[in-house]
Amino acid sequence: MCNIENADNVNHVVIFLTGASPFPDGYGGAVYFSWPTQDSGSAWHLLGFLANDKPSAIFKVSGLKHGMCMDCGPVVHNLSDL
Numbered sequence: 001m002c003n004i005e006n007a008d009n010v011n012h013v014v015i016f017l018t019g020a021s022p023f024p025d026g027y028g029g030a031v032y033f034s035w036p037t038q039d040s041g042s043a044w045h046l047l048g049f050l051a052n053d054k055p056s057a058i059f060k061v062s063g064l065k066h067g068m069c070m071d072c073g074p075v076v077h078n079l080s081d082l
Helices: none
Strands: 002-005 014-015 029-034 042-051 056-060 070-078
Touching: 002 042, 014 042, 029 056
Parallel strands: none
Antiparallel strands: 002 070, 014 056, 029 042, 029 070
């Protein structure tokens, strides 16, 4: 997971795999984005996914962000669930 400061100045997020640690066969990573809510919680939004045969993606976040800080992180899933 990464925390992005000054999120109001970010329009796109680029996520990529380096190839050093590929996903197991049949698996990929869903990429989620969150921002703080007024009740001190988090609102998570699915941006898309990465896989060994799709190792990078550019996600537009300019219409999603709400505030000065956001978190972005992957979750490993079976490719059939993505």
